[in-house]
Structures are given as structure tokens and as C-alpha cells.
Amino acid sequence: MSASTNISNSNHDDHHHHKETWITKWIFSQDHKMIAKQYLIVGVLFMGFIGIAMSLLFRLQLAWPEQSFAVFDIFLGNWAPEGVMDPNIYLALITIHGTIMVFFVLTAGLSGTFSNLLIPLQIGARDMATGLLNMISFWLFFLSCMIMLASLFVEAGPAASGWTIYPPLSALPQAQPGSGMGMTLWLISMAIFIASSLLGSLNYIITVINLRTKGMSMFRLPLTIWAFLVTAIIGVISFPVLLSAALLLIMDRSFGTSFFLSDIFVQGEVLHYQGGSPVLFEHLFWFLGHPEVYIVILPALGITSEIIATNSRKPIFGYRAMIASILAIAFLSTVVWGHHMFISGMNPFLGSVFTFTTLLIAIPSAVKAFNYITTLWKGNLQFNPGMLFSIGLVSTFITGGLTGIILGDSTLDINVHDTYFVVAHFHLVMGISALYGLFAGVYHWFPKLFGRMMNKNLGYIHFWVTVISAYGVFFPMHFVGMAGLPRRYYTNTAFPYFDDLADINVVITIFSLLAGAAQLIFLYNFISSIFYGKKADQNPWKSTTLEWTAPVEHMHGNWPGEIPHVHRWAYDYSKPGHKDDFVTQTTPIGENEVETEH
Amino acid sequence: MTVLLTITILILTGIAVWQITKIFELSQIGLKKDDSQIATEKDNDLNGKLMFAFLVFIYLVTIYCFWAYTKVLLPESASEHGAIYDTLLWVSFAIILFAQTITQAVLHYFAYKYRGINNRKAYFFTHDNKLELIWTVIPAIIFFVLIIYGMITWGQIMNFGEEDEDDLVVELYAQQWNWKARYGGLDNVLGDANVRFLNDFDGKNAVGIDSSDPNGMDDFVVTQEFHLPVNRKVIFKMRSQDVLHSAYMPHFRAQMNCVPGMITEFSFTPTITTEEMRQNSDVVAKVNRINKIRYDKSQKLISKGEEGLDSYQFDYLLLCAKICGTSHFNMQMKIIVESEKDYKKWAVQQQTFSEIIQ
Numbered sequence: 013m014s015a016s017t018n019i020s021n022s023n024h025d026d027h028h029h030h031k032e033t034w035i036t037k038w039i040f041s042q043d044h045k046m047i048a049k050q051y052l053i054v055g056v057l058f059m060g061f062i063g064i065a066m067s068l069l070f071r072l073q074l075a076w077p078e079q080s081f082a083v084f085d086i087f088l089g090n091w092a093p094e095g096v097m098d099p100n101i102y103l104a105l106i107t108i109h110g111t112i113m114v115f116f117v118l119t120a121g122l123s124g125t126f127s128n129l130l131i132p133l134q135i136g137a138r139d140m141a142t143g144l145l146n147m148i149s150f151w152l153f154f155l156s157c158m159i160m161l162a163s164l165f166v167e168a169g170p171a172a173s174g175w176t177i178y179p180p181l182s183a184l185p186q187a188q189p190g191s192g193m194g195m196t197l198w199l200i201s202m203a204i205f206i207a208s209s210l211l212g213s214l215n216y217i218i219t220v221i222n223l224r225t226k227g228m229s230m231f232r233l234p235l236t237i238w239a240f241l242v243t244a245i246i247g248v249i250s251f252p253v254l255l256s257a258a259l260l261l262i263m264d265r266s267f268g269t270s271f272f273l274s275d276i277f278v279q280g281e282v283l284h285y286q287g288g289s290p291v292l293f294e295h296l297f298w299f300l301g302h303p304e305v306y307i308v309i310l311p312a313l314g315i316t317s318e319i320i321a322t323n324s325r326k327p328i329f330g331y332r333a334m335i336a337s338i339l340a341i342a343f344l345s346t347v348v349w350g351h352h353m354f355i356s357g358m359n360p361f362l363g364s365v366f367t368f369t370t371l372l373i374a375i376p377s378a379v380k381a382f383n384y385i386t387t388l389w390k391g392n393l394q395f396n397p398g399m400l401f402s403i404g405l406v407s408t409f410i411t412g413g414l415t416g417i418i419l420g421d422s423t424l425d426i427n428v429h430d431t432y433f434v435v436a437h438f439h440l441v442m443g444i445s446a447l448y449g450l451f452a453g454v455y456h457w458f459p460k461l462f463g464r465m466m467n468k469n470l471g472y473i474h475f476w477v478t479v480i481s482a483y484g485v486f487f488p489m490h491f492v493g494m495a496g497l498p499r500r501y502y503t504n505t506a507f508p509y510f511d512d513l514a515d516i517n518v519v520i521t522i523f524s525l526l527a528g529a530a531q532l533i534f535l536y537n538f539i540s541s542i543f544y545g546k547k548a549d550q551n552p553w554k555s556t557t558l559e560w561t562a563p564v565e566h567m568h569g570n571w572p573g574e575i576p577h578v579h580r581w582a583y584d585y586s587k588p589g590h591k592d593d594f595v596t597q598t599t600p601i602g603e604n605e606v607e608t609e610h
Numbered sequence: 611m612t613v614l615l616t617i618t619i620l621i622l623t624g625i626a627v628w629q630i631t632k633i634f635e636l637s638q639i640g641l642k643k644d645d646s647q648i649a650t651e652k653d654n655d656l657n658g659k660l661m662f663a664f665l666v667f668i669y670l671v672t673i674y675c676f677w678a679y680t681k682v683l684l685p686e687s688a689s690e691h692g693a694i695y696d697t698l699l700w701v702s703f704a705i706i707l708f709a710q711t712i713t714q715a716v717l718h719y720f721a722y723k724y725r726g727i728n729n730r731k732a733y734f735f736t737h738d739n740k741l742e743l744i745w746t747v748i749p750a751i752i753f754f755v756l757i758i759y760g761m762i763t764w765g766q767i768m769n770f771g772e773e774d775e776d777d778l779v780v781e782l783y784a785q786q787w788n789w790k791a792r793y794g795g796l797d798n799v800l801g802d803a804n805v806r807f808l809n810d811f812d813g814k815n816a817v818g819i820d821s822s823d824p825n826g827m828d829d830f831v832v833t834q835e836f837h838l839p840v841n842r843k844v845i846f847k848m849r850s851q852d853v854l855h856s857a858y859m860p861h862f863r864a865q866m867n868c869v870p871g872m873i874t875e876f877s878f879t880p881t882i883t884t885e886e887m888r889q890n891s892d893v894v895a896k897v898n899r900i901n902k903i904r905y906d907k908s909q910k911l912i913s914k915g916e917e918g919l920d921s922y923q924f925d926y927l928l929l930c931a932k933i934c935g936t937s938h939f940n941m942q943m944k945i946i947v948e949s950e951k952d953y954k955k956w957a958v959q960q961q962t963f964s965e966i967i968q
Contacts, residue, residue, distance in 0.1 A: 082615075099936050174933045180870055181853040181934060187786065188935040274871025277805035277818070278786070278852045290854055290869055324724075325732040333742050355856070356867050357848075357874035360768035364761045371753045371760075378749040379742070381713060386741070388720040390733035395657035395725065396649045403661070403721055407668075410713050414706040417753075421760040423767060424699055427684075427863045430856060430931040465647035469634050472653075476660060480667065487671050491679040496860030498931035506940035507929070508922040511900045512682055529623060533631070546647050553648070586732040593731055610736050 040151075042143030045566050047150050048129035049461055054154060055121030056450060057535065062161070063112035068528045070105045073097045075521035077503035091169060099502040103172035104190050106500060108164065110175030111198070115205060116160070118308040118446045120153050120212075123247075126311060126453050127216045127240040129461065133559035134234050136225025136576055138569040141218040145211050152208035156201045163197035171198035174500060176297055179272040179290050183264050186278045196265070199258050206255045213244035213251075225558075227578035231335075231610070232597070234557050234582040235328060238335050239314020242342045243307050249346060250303040257296035264288070294356050298349035305442045306345040309409075310338060312449020313380060316402035318582075319456050320384055322555045323399035324391030325593045327583035330383045331610045337376035337383075344373040354422040355429055363422035370420035374413070381410050392586070392593070396553065397471030398456035404479050405448040412440025415490065430500075433493025436486045444482050451475075451534070458538075459552050463564045464545030470537040477530035484523030488516050554594050557582050561598055581610055651728050658725025665718035669711075681899070685892040688926065688947065689862040690879040691767045696863070698763050705752065769877070777843040777877070780836065782928070783817045784848070784855035784868040787937035789928055791836035792817050792829055795962055801826015805851050805870075811967045818851070819963050830960035835925075835944035838880050839953035845877040856932035859945065861887075867932055880947045887947075888924050897924050 041047060069088070072081055080095035091101035128146065132139050140146045163170040172190025173182040177198065185192040220241045224233075263269040264285075272293040273285035321328040328334060350358065350366035384406045393399065415437040418424045428434065451474075458466045493499075497510055504510040504517075551560035558578070562570045576598045584595040589605060601607050649657070687696050724732075781792035781800055794800045802820040810821065816833075819826040838844055848857050850868035857876070858865045866876035887893055900922050908918030930941035948956070 082617075099939065103933065103935070103938070172935075178854050178932075184853070187853050275805045276852055276870050277808050280809070282806055282808065287871075289871060291872075325726075327734065327736045329735065330737045330742050333737065355865050355876075357869045357872060360764070363764055363768070367760050367764065368757050371757045374753055375746060375750050379746055382745045383742075385713065385717050385720060386735075388717070388724060390735065391720075391724045392726045392730050392732040393654065393658065393721060393724050394649045395654045399649075400657060403717065406717055407714060410717070411668075411710060414710055417706060417756065418699070418702050421698070421702065421756065421764075423695060423760050423763040424702060426767070426865050427695065427699075427860060429865055430858070468647045468649065468653065470631060472657065473631070473634065476664075479664065483668065483671055488675055488679060491675060491682060494684070495682045496684050496858075496929075498856075498858060498929055500933045501939035503939055507927065507942060508900060508904065508919075509924070509927060511903050511922070512896065514903065516679060516682070529627070532624075533627060546645060549646075552646070583736070586734050588734055608736060 040147060042139070042147045043566075043568060044128045044132050044140045044143070044146060045461070047146055048125050050150050051121060051124030051128060051153070052454070052461070054157060055124050056117055056454075057538070059112050059116040059121065059157060061531075061535070063109050063117055064528055064531060066105045066109040066112070068525060069097075070102055070109070071521040071524045073102055073502070075518045077505050097502075100172060100189050101169055102502040103174075103188070103500065104169045104194070107172050107174055107177075107190070108160070108170050111160065111171075111202075113443065114175060114304065114308065115202070116157060118443070118450070119304070120205070120209065122308065122311050122446060122450050122453075123216075123240065123243060124150070124153065124212060125450075126236070126315060126457070127212070127244070129457060130236055130559060131216055131219050131240060132223070133460070133562060133570060134237055134557050134582075135220060135223060135228055136558050136578065137219060137223035138571075138575070140215050141223060142215060146215050149208045149211035149215065152204050152211070156205040156208060159197055159201035159204065163194050163201065166193045166197065168192045168194060170194040176301065177261070178297070179261060179264065179293050180276055183261060183273055184276070184278055184283075185265075186281075196262075199262055199265075203255060203258055206251045206258075209247055209251055213247040216240055216244040217248065225575045225578055228597075231332070232578055232581045235317035235331070235334055235338075236311075236314040238338055239310045239317070242338050243310045243314075246303045246310075246342050246345060247307050250300040250307075253296055254300035257293055257300075260296075261293065291353070291356055291358055294353050295349070295358075298352045299346075301352065302349040303345045305438070306341055308446045309442050309449075310341070312405060312446040312453075313338075313409075315449045315453040315456075316384070316405050318557070319398045319402045319452050320387050320406075321583050321585060322456075322553050322594075323394040323396055323402075324387050325394065325585045326387055326391040327585055327608070327610070328383070329386040329389075330379075331581070331583060333379055334383055337379045340376040341373060344369060344376070348373060348420075351420050351422070351425070354425045360422075367420060367422045371417070374417065374420075377409075377413055381406060381413075394553075396455065397466070397468055397475055398452040398553075400472070400475045401448045401452035401455065404475065405445045405452065407479075408440045408448065408482065409445045412437055412442070412445060412486075416441065427496075428493055431493035431496065431498050432489050435499050436489035436493060439489075440482075440486050444486065451478075454538070456553065457559075458541065458545075459548030459564070460559055462542050462545070463548055463566070464541055465548050465552065466541040466545060467537050470533055474530055474533045474537065477533070478527055481523040481527035481530065485520050485527060488520055492516055492520075554592070556584055556594050556596050558597055561596065580607060583610070584608055649726070651726065654726040658722045661718050661725075662722035665714060665722075668714055668718075672707075672710075681892075681895065684860055685887070685890055685896070686882075687861070687863050688880055688882040688887060689864065690881055692863040692878070692881075694763050694766060698759060701759070702756065705756070767878075773845060774843065777845050778839065779845050779847065780838070781817070781847045781849060782857045782868065783831075784850040784857065784930065784934075784941075786852050786935050787930070787941040788833065789857075789930075789941065789943040790817055790831050790833050791943070792819075792831045793957065793960070794825075795828030795830055797825060797828060799825045800847065801829050801963070803849070808851065814966050815963075817849070821963075821967065827962065827964040829963045830957075831963070832960060833943075835946055836928075837946045837948060837953050837956045839950040840880050840883045840947050842950065843877060843879045846875065848874045848876070853934050854932045855930045855934050855941070858929045858931035859926065860929070861926050865931060883947045883949065884924075884926060884945075885948070887926070893924050897922060 084092035085095040168189040171194045260271040270285040270288040273288045276283045348370045351370040578597045579600045586593045783790040801823040807818040848868040855868040904919045926945035928943040
């Protein structure tokens with residue numbers, strides 16, 4: 013390890029003599045901290061704002077179906093004649109909302125921000141293994157964002173076949189307006205996105221494996237780094253499969269191949285496609301799609317592990333069990349994709365297999381939840397906003413995860429598949445949970461990112477309004493699904509049978525508007541704190557990890573002198589025999605001290 | 611007008627948020643000089659108590675939802691396997707509710723109990739193999755039981771291709787955006803079909819039956835509603851002509867995707883006729899509620915000079931549950947379950963394929 017440290021040391025010296033211009037500092041920066049900020053602002057704040065705003069638009073339509081709203085008139089224009097939302101644009105909104113939130117905000121935004129910021133700082137490296145690829149990764153991501161947003165301005169509307177873009181709906185422009193130019197742009201944007209994601213992931217893996225400082229063995233790494241590393245590995249394994257699915261779909265759409273299409277009659281015409289199968293696409297899609305939800309949630313769990321330990325002033329309970337469960341989840345996540353396809357027409361025998369693997373994944377997840385709870389036990393909890401969001405994550409992860417027992421069981425899936433029950437489940441377990449992890453991370457590492465503190469009182473208001481409204485949105489939604497209402501319905505008024513769901517829909521929408529408003533508080537707090545926040549101390553949360561030994565002011569190479577060496581694990585909080593309730597990783601083991609067994 | 615109203619509301623909300631934060635900040639003045647933006651003992655105390663309040667909130671929401679919304683849930687299952695389905699569902703729900711209640715209680719109680727106090731040191735506790743073994747093994751046992759239980763039920767429901775001569779065969783045919791059902795006719799055998807034949811006979815061949823297959827001649831196709839005899843197993847063969855659809859029959863706990871290019875299958879035995887289900891007390895209550903809502907809406911429509919809504923009568927439904935384009939939300943067909951005698955009477959009235967193409 014020391015050899016590689018020396019190499020990066022000398023690199024760092026070269027770096028210093030480079031002349032820095034405005035463009036290389038702010039735009040085409042290769043510095044991991046700047047790239048992290050770029051991801052945070054573009055991926056999380058900008059794309060996140062658009063994604064959430066879209067959900068509010070279609071929630072309005074669901075609560076007061078086919079009513080005229082001025083906001084529709086303003087934002088949707090011709091797609092909302094006289095302010096009434098068109099069914100096609102409803103489908104487009106849910107599609108783009110899903111795509112933006114899952115891929116752009118919670119994959120690129122979350123990993124891009126925190127992997128980039130924390131990996132070099134927490135393992136003790138001058139920068140990422142290759143800053144150039146890192147920069148290219150961000151700009152590819154930026155390009156894919158722009159293409160996705162450009163697709164909103166296509167005349168026939170953006171892609172509208174759900175974020176899962178199942179063919180033939182997504183393959184045939186005759187089947188719906190969104191499957192024309194909008195879908196083409198969606199596919200191009202995602203192909204670029206995948207390239208960006210792969211470059212980023214490779215960089216994270218290489219950096220963690222090669223550039224750890226002296227003394228930083230794998231079992232001394234903070235759990236954040238473990239989570240980012242494993243997330244990157246899952247990404248490298250599964251994203252290429254989505255790329256191949258996207259390429260084959262492009263071939264079917266544009267070059268007349270029949271990978272996913274067969275025996276199709278649309279608009280009075282028999283199409284030439286023969287022998288393909290949409291089920292094949294579902295397999296390819298979910299081979300990424302399921303690991304994807306762990307790509308989203310694992311970094312959030314890593315972030316909360318770190319924040320809960322720091323703010324409980326206690327070691328994370330069961331450090332090795334946490335690593336083992338991350339690894340178990342990662343492995344199992346690649347063999348459970350079929351639980352999205354129990355009733356897709358695949359052999360029912362496979363249903364049994366996937367039920368088995370799916371329910372197995374609940375075991376490491378349960379271990380994680382129990383370990384978080386035990387970490388709180390007999391702690392001295394400091395309720396900083398980051399801590400609140402971390403506990404919020406554990407709460408929604410449990411509530412949302414538990415209904416997975418129903419959806420992961422092939423039998424029970426039959427009657428709740430593609431209903432609002434699914435929507436409620438995954439929003440709680442990977443949407444809201446991962447967002448909480450994201451917020452926790454922003455509040456906790458804001459001093460590291462911008463050298464200033466965020467306002468804690470605004471943080472408290474943001475947290476409490478958000479958690480209450482998130483429960484208000486997604487808890488009643490389970491009942492809508494159990495009543496038999498399929499998801500992705502523009503309105504349920506076509507079925508008098510569902511008329512008595514109108515009240516619940518109004519309740520859900522009111523809570524979602526409240527939740528949306530709460531995010532404005534966060535946005536305000538974030539922006540004003542960048543400029544007017546209180547100047548941060550070097551180690552405001554009294555944390556043990558390496559990033560807080562670096563100076564507050566950002567500099568190339570992270571540490572002014574030599575890279576600090578590491579002598580202990582990351583969780584020596586409240587260790588008996590020490591005056592302070594934290595011992596930094598750089599503190600050598602004392603003469604009479606025994607290294608913590610973990 | 612609405613534009614103006616919306617803008618006003620937005621501005622007022624903005625002002626409200628701004629004022630609330632100002633009040634919050636003003637309330638801090640004079641209380642403490644510390645503006646480090648790091649949680650103080652007072653913050654810990656407040657938020658710890660709020661954590662406990664939040665636990666109460668979760669419980670109240672849960673109780674309220676079960677109290678207020680249980681009535682919107684599906685009525686008792688109208689199919690044979692639905693009974694086993696419902697049992698497994700409620701067993702799973704019992705486990706979920708139990709686990710949810712306990713873990714949320716412990717999580718939020720700890721957050722409340724151990725809220726930070728200055729100068730207290732946390733208990734240094736890194737791991738405990740015995741404890742961790744216990745909470746790995748207990749969920750593992752529960753999940754293994756659930757897995758085995760689920761697999762057995764799945765096997766019973768999907769019954770992996772067993773077919774009996776007596777079973778009624780019905781094809782559900784999906785297209786953007788309606789359903790059709792095809793019956794095998796007297797021989798109870800569906801003739802071969804393919805989308806290539808859809809344009810034969812001037813479009814009268816609604817589901818693309820192959821006219822060279824004699825089995826297809828007595829087939830008949832219905833739209834809007836299809837009938838099923840009670841207590842006889844029905845084997846559904848699903849087809850789609852354009853995009854993915856999903857044949858969802860929630861009252862029978864049945865769903866299967868319709869995939870262009872292949873035939874998918876699902877089977878169940880209806881056990882309750884439509885007439886009987888209309889007498890079910892849950893259904894009666896639901897229909898009354900719905901009709902009240904519809905009546906209120908009608909009054910409003912009529913006062914505006916528009917047409918009122920029809921009153922509603924319960925019917926089993928076939929819906930589409932897989933996103934399929936513009937009118938996905940309105941792709942429906944009625945299912946009538948009736949006695950074998952009534953079913954036969956209905957079946958013989960239908961026009962067979964050979965009659966249509968003549």
C-alpha cells in the first residue's frame with residue numbers, strides 16, 4: 013500500500029505546478045470535490061426538482077381527474093388543452109418522473125456526489141485514480157441529462173411507456189405518440205448515461221482498491237466506502253446488460269430486427285416482425301433493474317451507517333455483519349430479477365426459484381435494520397438534521413421492506429402486481445429511503461463540500477414536514493393497491509367500481525403537495541447556506557474519519573503535507589480510556605490500549 | 611381567474627413558509643448565543659421527544675387507515691384458489707404488522723430514550739455474535755416457512771399444465787384498448803389463430819382465427835362481457851395483438867400478462883355467481899357508498915345543465931394492468947358468473963365463426 017501512496021504523492025506534486033484557469037477549476041475540473049459538487053447540483057438539485065415537480069403535476073390529475081388546472085396550462089401547454097391533462101402526457105410524466113428519479117437523481121446524483129466526495133477523502137488519497145475519466149463521466153452524465161430534458165420538447169412528447177420501457181409499446185411509434193422521437197432520445201440519453209455510470213464505477217473500484225493510505229486495511233474502511241465499492245461493482249456487472257437491451261431495442265426500432273417483437277398487428281397493418289419475444293427484454297431489463305434498486309439504496313445505507321455511528325457517539329454495531337450483509341445483498345440482488353416477472357408468461361417453475369432467492373434477501377436486510385437499532389441503544393444521540401434523516405431512513409426502509417414479503421412471494425404477487433401496492437412499496441423502500449439517505453448526506457457533509465454549515469432549524473422543519481407527509485402519501489396508497497386499482501391509470505373514473513377511492517386520492521395528493529413544499533425549504537437552506545451559512549470548523553460533528561482531518565478550504569491533493577496514516581478502525585466512539593468521545597483514525601494505538609476488536 | 615388564484619396561493623404559501631422560519635429563528639434569539647448549527651442538548655431533547663411523537667403518529671395513521679380504508683378493499687374471493695390466496699395474504703400481513711409495530715417501537719423509543727445529554731458517554735458496544743446470530747436465524751426461520759408455504763400455494767394455483775377434458779377453455783384477446791373473449795364452441799377446442807389472419811373476411815375475423823383449421827369454425831368471440839359457469843374450472847389462454855397487456859381479474863385473485871407472439875395461461879374455478887356476489891354484505895355496502903358518491907356528483911352535473919351519472923351495479927371486472935398506451939385506464943370487460951344452465955343458454959345464442967364469415 014505504501015508504494016501506491018508514494019506514487020500518488022508524487023503525482024500530487026506535479027499537479028501543483030499546473031496553472032489553474034477559471035474553466036479548469038469550475039467547469040472541466042478533474043478534482044473529485046468539484047465533480048462531487050457538480051453532481052450534487054446537476055444530478056440532485058436540478059434533476060430532482062424537475063422529477064418531483066412532475067410527480068406533483070400527475071398527483072393533481074389523480075386527485076381531481078380531468079379538471080382544469082392553470083399549472084397544467086402553464087407547464088404542459090398544448091398537451092393540456094384548456095388546462096385538462098391529456099392521457100398521453102400523463103403517461104409521459106410518470107415515465108420521465110421514474111426515469112429521472114431512479115437513474116438521474118438516485119443513481120448518478122447520489123453515487124456521483126458522495127462516492128466522488130468521500131472515497132478519496134475517507135481512504136486517504138489525493139484524488140480519484142483517474143481524474144480525467146472522472147471528469148468525462150460527469151460530462152457524459154450532463155449530456156445525457158440534457159438529451160433527456162430535450163426529449164420533453166419533442167412535438168409528440170417524450171417517452172411514455174413507463175420507466176421500464178417494455179416493448180412492443182416502446183418499440184412501435186404507431187402504438188403511442190411517445191414511442192417516436194421521444195423514445196429515441198430516451199434510449200440515446202440512457203446509453204450515454206450508462207457509459208458515464210460505468211466510467212464512474214470503474215474509477216470508484218480502482219480508487220478504493222489501489223489508493224488507500226498506509227494502515228487503511230479493508231476492515232478499517234468506513235462503511236460508506238464499503239457501500240460505494242460494492243455499489244460500483246454491482247453497477248459494472250449489471251449496467252452493461254441494460255446497454256445491450258437498449259441497443260437491441262434501437263435495432264428493433266430502427267433497423268427492422270425482431271429481437272423483442274413478434275406477430276404484431278397495429279393500426280390495421282400486420283408488421284413483419286417474427287420470432288422475437290418481449291419477455292426477453294424483460295429479462296434483460298430486470299437483470300439491471302433489480303440490482304439497480306440496490307445501486308440506489310446501498311450508498312444511502314452506507315451514508316446512514318456513518319452518520320448514525322457518529323451522532324450516536326457509538327461504534328456501528330456489528331461492523332463485520334454490516335459488511336457481510338452488504339456483500340450478501342449485492343450477490344443476491346443479481347439473482348432475483350425474476351420477481352418482477354412472475355406473471356410475465358415465463359415458466360411458472362421459475363417463479364418458485366425467484367420467490368426463494370427474493371425472500372432470502374430479506375435476511376441480510378433485516379440484519380442491517382437490527383444493527384442500526386442496536387447502534388442507537390445506550391448511545392448519546394445528537395439530533396443533527398443528518399441524524400434525523402438517517403433514522404427516518406431506517407424507519408421507511410423497514411416499513412417499505414416488509415411489504416416486499418408480499419410482492420416477493422410469487423403467489424401473493426398475482427393480485428397486487430402492477431397495482432398501487434407496488435408503487436407504495438418501492439417508493440418507501442428505495443425511493444423515500446434513498447432520498448432520506450441523500451438528504452442525510454447533504455446535511456452531514458455540507459461543511460466538507462462548501463466549508464459552511466446548513467441552518468439546523470430549517471433542517472428540522474424540512475425533516476419533520478417531509479417524514480409526516482411521506483407517510484401520509486405512501487401509507488394509504490397500499491390500500492388503493494389492495495382495492496385492485498392498477499398503476500399507471502390516467503384516472504380511475506372509467507370504473508365506477510373505484511369511485512370510492514376518490515377520497516384517498518385527494519388525501520395522498522394533499523400530502524404530496526406538502527412534501528413538495530417542504531423541499532423548497534431545503535432548497536432555500538442549501539442555496540443560502542452556500543453563501544451565508546456559518547463558517548464550519550474542521551471537524552464539526554467530532555467524527556473519527558479521515559475527511560475531517562483535511563483543511564476546510566478545498567485544495568488539490570486534499571492534505572497540505574503528507575497523507576495521514578491510519579492506525580485504527582473508523583468507529584472508535586466513546587472508547588473507554590479516552591478523554592474525548594471520539595478517537596480519530598489517525599491517532600496511534602496508545603501504549604496500554606488494545607486495538608478494538610471488531 | 612384560476613391562474614390568478616394559483617399564483618396568489620403560491621405567493622401566500624411562500625410568505626407563510628418565510629414567516630414561519632422567521633418565527634422559528636426569532637424564538638431562538640436570547641435563548642442561546644450558540645449559533646454553531648450543531649445540535650444542542652435542547653435540540654436533542656425536542657427532537658427526541660418528536661421521535662416518540664412520530665411513533666405515535668405512525669400507529670395512528672396505521673389504525674386510521676385500517677379503520678377507514680378496509681372497506682375499500684376487495685370483497686371475499688370469488689374463485690377456488692382465491693381462498694388459499696387470501697389466507698396466505700393475511701398470514702403474511704399478520705407477520706408484517708407484528709414486525710412493523712415492534713421494530714418501529716424499538717427504533718423510535720431508543721431515539722427518544724437515548725437523546726443526547728452533555729457530558730454523558732455512550733456505551734462502547736461493538737458487536738455481539740450471539741445476539742447477531744439470534745436475529746439472523748429468527749428471520750431466516752420465518753422466511754423459510756413463508757417460502758415453503760408460498761411455493762406450495764404457487765404450485766397449487768399454477769398447477770403446471772394439468773388439464774382436464776371438462777375444463778372450459780376461454781381465450782382472452784387483448785388489443786389497444788379493448789378485450790375480446792373467444793370460446794371453443796361445441797368442441798371446447800380453440801382453433802389456431804394468428805394476427806396474419808386479422809384482415810381476412812373484411813375485418814370480420816376479429817381475433818385472427820385460421821379458417822383452414824376446422825376446430826375454429828364453431829368458435830365464437832364476444833366483446834363487452836363474457837360469461838363463465840360457476841364451479842367449473844376455466845383455463846384462460848391469453849393473447850395480445852399489439853403491445854403487452856395484463857389480464858387482471860382482481861375479484862378472482864387472477865392476473866397474467868398478454869404477450870404478442872405467445873400464448874400465456876392462467877386458470878381458476880369461479881365459486882360465486884355474479885348474483886350471489888351482489889348480495890354479499892361488503893359488496894352491498896360498497897355499492898351503496900359508490901352510488902351515494904355518484905348521486906352527489908350527478909346533482910352537481912345536472913345543476914350545471916349536464917347529464918347525470920348512471921347508478922352503479924356490481925359486476926366482476928377484467929382490467930388491463932400493464933401500461934399499454936393512451937386508453938390503458940379504460941380497457942375493461944365485464945365478467946358474468948352464472949349457473950351452468952344459464953351459461954349454456956347464453957353460449958348457444960352467440961354467433962360462431964363459420965356463421966360470421968359466410
